[in-house]
Amino acid sequence: MPHRAAIVGAGHTRFGALAEGPRALLRGAVEEAFSSIDRGVDRTAVGEVFLATLGFGGWQIGNSSTVLSEEVGVAGAPTTRVENACASGGFAIRAAVGALATGTADLVLVGGLEKMTDVTNARRRYWLGVSGDTEWERSAGLTFAGVYGLIASAYLDLHHLGREALAEVAVKNHENGSLNPNAHFQKRVERAQVLRAPRVADPLGLYDCCPVSDGAAALLLTRADLARRYTDTPVYIDGIGAGSDFLAVQERPDPTRFRATRRAADEAFRSADRSRTGISFLEVHDCFTIAELLALDDLGFTEPGAAAALTLSGATARTGRLPVNPDGGLKAKGHPIGATGVSQAYEVFRQLRRAAGARQVPGAETALTHNVGGAGATAAVTIFSAG
Numbered sequence: 001m002p003h004r005a006a007i008v009g010a011g012h013t014r015f016g017a018l019a020e021g022p023r024a025l026l027r028g029a030v031e032e033a034f035s036s037i038d039r040g041v042d043r044t045a046v047g048e049v050f051l052a053t054l055g056f057g058g059w060q061i062g063n064s065s066t067v068l069s070e071e072v073g074v075a076g077a078p079t080t081r082v083e084n085a086c087a088s089g090g091f092a093i094r095a096a097v098g099a100l101a102t103g104t105a106d107l108v109l110v111g112g113l114e115k116m117t118d119v120t121n122a123r124r125r126y127w128l129g130v131s132g133d134t135e136w137e138r139s140a141g142l143t144f145a146g147v148y149g150l151i152a153s154a155y156l157d158l159h160h161l162g163r164e165a166l167a168e169v170a171v172k173n174h175e176n177g178s179l180n181p182n183a184h185f186q187k188r189v190e191r192a193q194v195l196r197a198p199r200v201a202d203p204l205g206l207y208d209c210c211p212v213s214d215g216a217a218a219l220l221l222t223r224a225d226l227a228r229r230y231t232d233t234p235v236y237i238d239g240i241g242a243g244s245d246f247l248a249v250q251e252r253p254d255p256t257r258f259r260a261t262r263r264a265a266d267e268a269f270r271s272a273d274r275s276r277t278g279i280s281f282l283e284v285h286d287c288f289t290i291a292e293l294l295a296l297d298d299l300g301f302t303e304p305g306a307a308a309a310l311t312l313s314g315a316t317a318r319t320g321r322l323p324v325n326p327d328g329g330l331k332a333k334g335h336p337i338g339a340t341g342v343s344q345a346y347e348v349f350r351q352l353r354r355a356a357g358a359r360q361v362p363g364a365e366t367a368l369t370h371n372v373g374g375a376g377a378t379a380a381v382t383i384f385s386a387g
C-alpha cells in the first residue's frame with residue numbers, strides 16, 4: 001500500500017445490554033483510546049473524525065458525528081458519519097486511512113457506536129431490517145436471520161453438510177468470548193446444546209445468531225512514518241480493500257458466495273503485498289454462524305464448502321493453525337452494528353501488542369479483519385502487522 005497507516009491508541013466499552021446511553025458509550029471508548037497512547041497526545045492534534053453508526057432507534061440520525069467530536073473535546077475538527085450497516089466500522093477505518101493518505105489530517109479519530117437494547121421488540125425488528133433490501137426481502141417479511149437461514153440451507157445442500165460445522169462455530173466463539181471481559185456473552189456452550197436450541201430461522205437456532213448489543217469502540221490512527229511519535233508499539237495497517245454487491249441476495253448469481261468479500265480481500269492482499277499463508281489470525285464477520293464459513297471461503301482461506309471441515313478439525317480455535325475470532329466474534333462478543341468493525345481492529349491492536357490477556361493468540365504477528373454490511377451487500381477487509 002503506498003500510504004501505510006498505524007493505530008496508536010484504541011478503546012472499547014463492554015458489549016451487552018448496558019445502562020449507558022450513546023454519548024456515555026462513546027466517551028468511554030474514546031477516553032480509553034486517548035489514555036492508551038503511551039506518550040500522550042494533545043487533542044487539538046486530531047484533524048479529522050469519523051463516526052460509524054447506523055443510528056439504531058433513531059437517536060440522532062442527522063449530524064450524529066458531531067456528537068462524537070463534542071463529547072470527547074475535539075469539537076471543531078471536520079466530522080463525518082459513515083454508514084454501511086454492519087460494515088460501517090470497516091468503511092470508517094478505510095475513510096480514515098484515505099484522509100491520512102491525502103494529507104488532510106495527521107491524526108484521525110474513528111468511533112463506532114450502537115445503542116440497540118433500549119427500544120421495543122417491534123422497533124428493534126424495524127431497525128434491524130432497514131439495512132436489508134426493502135422492495136423484496138423486507139416486503140416478504142424476511143429478517144436478517146431469515147436471509148442468512150436461506151443462505152445456510154443453500155450452502156449445506158450444495159456441499160452435502162449437516163449443522164455440525166455451524167454448531168462448532170458457536171461453540172468455539174462462545175469459548176473465546178468466555179475469555180473476553182468485554183464480551184456480551186462470557187459463557188461456554190456445548191455442541192449438543194447448540195443443536196437442540198430453538199430454531200430462529202431454519203437451519204439456524206438461537207446459538208447460531210449474534211445477539212442484539214449496545215457498545216462502542218474507538219481508534220486513533222496516524223501515518224506510519226509518524227507513529228513512533230505516539231508509541232513504540234504501533235499496529236500498522238498494511239492493506240485495505242472494499243467491495244459491494246446487489247443489495248438483494250436474489251439478484252446474485254450464487255447466494256452461497258459473497259462477491260463483496262472476495263473483491264475486498266483481493267484488493268487488501270494486493271495492496272498489502274502479502275499472501276494468505278502470512279496471516280496469523282482472522283477477525284471475521286460471524287453475524288450468524290454460516291457467515292463465518294462463508295467468510296473463510298470468500299476470503300480465500302478455503303475452497304468453497306471446505307470451511308466446514310477446517311472448522312470441525314479445530315484449526316480455527318484460538319490455539320489452532322488459523323485462529324478465527326479470538327475475541328468471541330459477533331456471536332459471543334456481541335454486535336452493536338456501527339461498533340463492530342472498529343471493535344475488530346481494537347482486538348487486532350490488543351493481540352499484536354501481546355496485550356490480549358487470557359485470549360492472546362500465541363505468536364500473533366499479522367491479522368486480517370473482515371466486516372460485512374447486511375447479507376453481503378458491502379464488505380471491508382483490512383490487513384495489519386505488528387510492524
Ligand code: COA
Pocket residue numbers: 086128144145185200206207208209210211212287331335374375
Ligand atoms: N446467542 C445466545 N444466547 C442468546 C442470544 C444469542 N444470539 N440471544 C439471546 N440469547 C439468550 C439470552 O441471554 C436469554 O438467556 P436467559 O434466558 O438465560 O437470560 C435468552 O436467550 C432469551 O433472550 P431474548 O433477549 O429474549 O432473546 P430473543 O428471542 O428476543 O432474541 C434473537 C434472540 C436470536 C432473535 C436475537 O438475539 C436476534 O435477533 N439476533 C440477531 C440480530 C441481528 O439480526 N443482527 C444483525 C445481523 S446482520
